[in-house]
Amino acid sequence: MLNRRFLIVNGITCIRLIAFPVLLLLIYRGNMAIFKWLLGVSFFTDAIDGMLARKLKVASVFGTQLDSIGDDLTIVAGVLGVWYFKKDFFIEQLPLIGLMLLLFFFQIGLSFMKYGRITSFHTVLAKIAAVLQGSFMILLFFTASPLYGLFYLASAVTTLELFEEIFLVLFLKKWQANIKGLYWVLRNRSY
Numbered sequence: 001m002l003n004r005r006f007l008i009v010n011g012i013t014c015i016r017l018i019a020f021p022v023l024l025l026l027i028y029r030g031n032m033a034i035f036k037w038l039l040g041v042s043f044f045t046d047a048i049d050g051m052l053a054r055k056l057k058v059a060s061v062f063g064t065q066l067d068s069i070g071d072d073l074t075i076v077a078g079v080l081g082v083w084y085f086k087k088d089f090f091i092e093q094l095p096l097i098g099l100m101l102l103l104f105f106f107q108i109g110l111s112f113m114k115y116g117r118i119t120s121f122h123t124v125l126a127k128i129a130a131v132l133q134g135s136f137m138i139l140l141f142f143t144a145s146p147l148y149g150l151f152y153l154a155s156a157v158t159t160l161e162l163f164e165e166i167f168l169v170l171f172l173k174k175w176q177a178n179i180k181g182l183y184w185v186l187r188n189r190s191y
Contacts, residue, residue, distance in 0.1 A: 039078055042070075043078075064120040078137040081137075103162035107166050110169045114169055115169075
């Protein structure tokens with residue numbers, strides 16, 4: 001029988017999976033008012049599910065993979081929302097957004113080629129990048145003008161994080177979850 005705490009934590013993660021098609025529908029219908037709130041809920045569940053899993057001692061490989069899928073879908077929905085609702089900003093920042101998307105999809109493709117699935121490293125840099133990305137995207141939809149300083153900070157950390165994940169995929173022979181980062185992998189040769 002499945003543990004109730006396990007179901008609660010993974011249920012919180014599933015909110016992002018369920019929200020993704022709804023977010024796409026809201027973009028299609030041009031409903032930014034509801035989109036921005038649901039995107040905020042998605043980012044909030046991203047912030048709490050992993051912490052709850054560790055606190056309640058129900059962290060699992062399944063939960064880690066589910067979380068990674070939810071994370072990626074939330075980011076994709078957010079970027080599509082920026083493209084649709086904040087087109088001027090998107091076009092203005094297209095070279096930087098394009099670079100990050102290229103690295104993101106390259107890392108996913110590389111992971112599928114090597115491991116047959118997406119990564120679930122959840123590195124320190126990935127966690128910092130997620131907070132910055134979520135903060136920027138939510139504020140972008142709730143404020144009159146973009147916070148460029150936060151955008152550039154989020155972009156810099158995200159780019160570093162994507163390069164780190166690419167190097168981890170190249171370095172690690174077997175798929176592994178919850179890696180602190182490249183520094184720790186290189187320091188501890190047992191990976």
